Amino acid sequence: MFLGEGMSSALKTVLSDFTRIEGVRGACIISKDGFMVESVMPVGGIDPDALAAMIVTLFGTAARMGEELKMGSTELVTIEFMNNYVLIEDLGDVVFTVIAERAALLGRIRYEMKRQKDRVRAAL
Numbered sequence: 001m002f003l004g005e006g007m008s009s010a011l012k013t014v015l016s017d018f019t020r021i022e023g024v025r026g027a028c029i030i031s032k033d034g035f036m037v038e039s040v041m042p043v044g045g046i047d048p049d050a051l052a053a054m055i056v057t058l059f060g061t062a063a064r065m066g067e068e069l070k071m072g073s074t075e076l077v078t079i080e081f082m083n084n085y086v087l088i089e090d091l092g093d094v095v096f097t098v099i100a101e102r103a104a105l106l107g108r109i110r111y112e113m114k115r116q117k118d119r120v121r122a123a124l
Contacts, residue, residue, distance in 0.1 A: 010123035014116060015040040021112060023104025025084070028097050029120065030055050037094060037124070046099075055097050059088050076110070089113050096120055 011029060018027035019040050026046065028039035036052040063074040077088040085106060089096045096117075100109055 009038065011038045011120070012040065014120050014123050017116075018098055018109075018112065021100075021104070021109060023101040024098060024109065025101060026099045028052070028055075029091075029094050029124070030097060031094050032056060032059075041099075051097075055086075055088055055095060059090070059095050062088075063090075076113070078106070078110075085109075087113060089117070091117065091121060091124075094124065 015027040015029070015038060018024050026039065026041035028041065028048070028051070029037040030052045031037055034053045034056040036048045039048050041048065041051075058079070059074065059077055062077045066072060066074045073090070075090055079086040079088075081102075083102050085098075085100045085102065085104065087098045087100070087106075087109060096113060098109055098113060100106070
């Protein structure tokens with residue numbers, strides 16, 4: 001069961017589609033000022049507000065590093081933990097975040113995030 005299950009918004013549908021990818025535990029859209037816009041996450045264990053604040057902080061730090069090192073704009077941040085991945089993609093005023101198990105196919109998730117960018121933007 002996922003938080004927000006049963007809601008019919010276009011954005012919720014897009015995020016729900018990501019949770020159907022094998023190994024994906026959750027997906028969310030977070031405003032760059034640190035607020036959860038929409039999420040489909042497993043019930044329990046993850047505080048959506050705390051997650052939103054941490055994700056925006058991490059993405060902002062990566063973006064600042066890119067600026068300081070003159071590496072260009074940040075497009076995608078991938079964080080590898082012992083048991084999970086967190087992928088954060090820039091979509092302008094928001095970031096698209098996917099949380100996946102280590103056993104998930106990272107390439108597939110990255111491909112789907114890139115492929116679905118326009119669908120996510122249209123649903124915002």
